[in-house]
Amino acid sequence: MNTKRNILGKSLIFVLFFGFASFCKAKEADSSALALLGLGLNQSTISGTLTDGAGNPIPNASLEIATSASVRNTGSRALSTTSDVGSWQLALGAGSYEIQVKDANGKLLGTFKLSSAENLEPSIEDISHLTDTIFLVSLANQREVGSKFEILSPKDGSIVKTYDLPLNIKTSDSLTCHVLQNKTDKGNFSAGKGELTSSVSIKPLLGANKIQVHCTNEAGVSAKKTILTYFGNRISAGGSHSGYVVNGNLYTWGRNNFGQLGTGTSTGDLTNPNITKLSTISNVVSIGFNQNSSIAITDDGSVWTWGANAVGQLGMGNIGDLQAAATDAGPRNPPRKVPGITNAVMAVYGFDHALVLKSDGTVVAFGSNSVGQLGNGTGGAGTYSSSPVNVIGLPSDVIQVIGGSEHSAALTKSGDVYVWGRDQYGNLGDGTVGTATEVTSTPKKVSTLSGITHIANGRDHLLALKNDGTVYAWGLAASGQLGIGGSGSPAPVPTPTVVTGLYNVVSVWANGTQSFAILNDGTVKGWGANSSGNLGTGLTTPAKIYTPGDIVVGVKDIQYFGCGALHNFAILKSGSLYGWGWNFKGSIGRSDLQETWAATTPIFLTIPQ
Structure with a gap:
């Protein structure tokens, strides 16, 4: 049951729970609990939650009996204030009541009427004054609706791997569902009985994503489910260095001969087997390490790089001041923001080139371009770009990019794979094997693949799921x-x-x-x-x-x-x-294993606070 009215520009969802599990009279209520409300026994307990239209609780709101000649007041003086999570409880004697709901500043949010009589269930008399989009349901009915839909994906607690977040719901009832992402409205969709639907596809936000799904059946009964996901590459490893993101902090360890750990220093072939929190960068949400270079995205969508830069793979537009010899460089190579890139959502390294996916589906690249791996229509032996260039010829729905030794690849939302750059080992997937110097400077679609959802690559091989x-x-x-x-x-x-x-x-x-x-x-x-x-x-x-x-x-x-x-x-x-694996220069991250050449089974790692 719902009605719509705009009061104070707010959309409220007012959920009432009558009794302890459904619409019922609380005859056996605990007297000490009721005494806290200044009330006696033989009264009806009514409880619920107060939220706005986005599902956020409204704390410190008051519920009280209105003074009105139209209401037969029997002496009850019920009053409740919502908690931090919007919950409240009223206990009323027999009678009819007009209940006013006011915010913490005393502004009226809405009113409703209800009746309570001896040996009878409480009943709603008039809801015409409730605010925009009201649901009056019992706890039992809400649980029933909640049990009739299941969020199949994304899974709660999962890490999202591509720039796409399809919402798959299975339901045994006909429901209309509303989706919120980090409190932002993402629209409605309908799910038929027994239907598996993925009609809503959300673009994940960098970092933590809170997805709330509110579903309502044909009778107006509503329920909500919430899942938490994370979008961004939190763990990465290069040739012999490693990194991990925790709550916006970046921890690095391993080899640092090119300053790839991001500490701002490099002393010869420095080894750091200890997991160390960087003070040179903050608000990190995603990282991509490879060979001797490192790249990161911060929560504002900017891109930062550090480490080796012999062929411009840091994207800084210059080389001399960044690629000095380690013996005379002194403090150098702290993370620096790459000029000209905004709204980045994914950043990866090949061996000596970088790829960055932006929120509009476009891709930019920088670094070595010896066989066309930058995808900008140029390339050849000894060529590179130390500034970001646009990859040309890709569709606008790219959701993942990866880089190999001298090749690059992209996955689209439609399930197609594109590869460019090196083809010496059949990297392009087109049935041919090229030469070591052959240039493929624009993306080529792998025609034998379709319906692909995730890709990966090594030095010169590729995988497609x-x-x-x-x-x-x-x-x-x-x-x-x-x-x-x-x-x-x-x-x-x-x-x-x-x-x-x-x-x-x-x-x-x-x-x-x-x-x-x-x-x-x-x-x-x-x-x-x-x-x-x-x-x-x-x-x-x-x-x-x-x-x-x-x-x-x-x-x-x-x-x-x-x-x-x-x-x-x-x-x-x-x-x-x-x-696990090769522990050269402390790359695994355990100082007590510094003399261990390799760990052949997984070793638990402790991240310092």
Whole structure:
């Protein structure tokens, strides 16, 4: 039951709970609890919550009996003030009441009338004066509606991997649903009985996302469900350095010979096995490390870079003052803002080039362009751009970008994959194998792929997850990184090929010559190079694994990977962080393991406060 009226420009949702579970009389109420209200027994307890139209609680609002000749007052003087979460409780004797609702400043928000009589349930007499969009439901009915819809995705507590957030809801009733994202209205959609709908697709916001879904059935009964997700790459690894984002703070560790840790200093081949919070950058929401360079996005959508810059991969428009020799550089290479980039939502490094996806779906790039990996229509041996350039020829609905040794790739919302740059190992996925110097300077669509939801790449191989849970791989295969079987050093595969025996996959990950897949049951499969224990099997043999196998022993429920060249990290659903693989220069992040060449099983990492 609802009515609409605009009072004080507010949209209120006024939920009433009569009795303790539904519309009923609280005859057995505890006298001490009621005494707090100055009331006696044999009265009807009415409780509920007060929120605005966005679902936010209205605290410190008062509910009181109006002085009106039209109301037969029986001596009750019920009064309640809403709590910090908008909850309230009234206890009334027999009679009819006009209840006024006022905000903390005494301004009238609305009124309603109700009746209470001995041995009868309370009843609403008049709701014509309620404010815009009112719901009067029992707790039992609200729970019933809540049980009839389920948010299938995104999962509560998940980390979003692409610039797309489709909302999938399953319902056993006909519902009209309203969606809020971080208190911002994202519109309505209808879900039919037994229907699985994804008609609402939201663009995730950088950092934390609170998604609220309010659903109402045909009888006007409403319920709300809330999920929390995070958009941004919180863990990343390069050649031998690593980083992790916690509450806007960036922690780094490992090798620092090019200042890639972001501390602002570099002393020769400095090693820092201790996880250290940076004071040189704040409000970080996403990072991308590779080789000896680092990139980050802050919560305002700006891009910051630091580390090696020999071919302009920091995007600063110059080289001399940033790429001085480590012996005479002194304090250098703290994170610096890349000029000319705003509204960034994703930033990654290849080996010596960077790709940045912006909120409007466009992509910019900077760094090495020796085989056209910047995608701006130019390229050739020794060429580079130290300032961001636009990638040309991509559709406007790009949701993910990745970079390899000298190739780049993009995924669109429509499920298509585009690749450009190096094709020496069949990287382009078009059935041909190019030469080491051949230039592909604009994106080319991989025509044999469709329905792709997530992509990943290593040095020169690529993975694509299809919407049916299968995975395709192509490119360099010498270490078994394609997962399609073989022995020795297989030849490159220039056409996307189904990975052997892999089903129900929800995400794919790669770097170097190793590959990983997370399945929908929380298990993980891995394949490729393993000589440094980088697959986490507990062994360094076999050195190559050609088909997906059980890896990362000893941990469960991995939801996100950070893959380096030979060392890796995983964030568990519990929020715990683990690392394993090659520990060169302290890249795993445990000072007590400094003399350990490699960790063949996952090691728990503690993040200092």
